[in-house]
Amino acid sequence: MKSNIYVRYSEAFKSQVLTEIESGQLTIAEARRKYNILGVHTIPDWARKSGRFGMVSKLVKVESPKERDQTKTLKAENKRLKEMIADLVLDRKIAEGTLEVICEQQGWDIEEIKKKAGILLQKKSQGKEKK
DSSP states (O other): OOOOOOOOOOHHHHHHHHHHHHTTSOOHHHHHHHHTOOOTTHHHHHHHHTTOGGGSOOOOOOOOHHHHHHHHHHHHHHHHHHHHHHHHHHHHHHHHHHHHHHHHHHTOOHHHHHHHHHHHHHHHHHHHHHO
């Protein structure tokens, strides 16, 4: 059974950490690492509660429904393209493995075969460009 551990920080400690951040000695991330403060929101919460709002940046994103839909569409397309790339990489690895096995079985030099295939593909693509 997992038990939750709650860490309580003294007001003096909180003030010291916030002062170091405000003075520019540390960033919030650096203070978290230096003092082993695990919660991502812990220091920003201290800043809000103590009225030091200047330390905590706020991001306000304003977008129209059309922009939201466009973002959703682009994310879906991005996911689809990543999956396609993964499939192509897998197909290429399978093809390279197959070529290695065939070359080994036939006693061919794989580098020589690759060069010949590259030359043939180059000639083929040049022929298409002329049309």
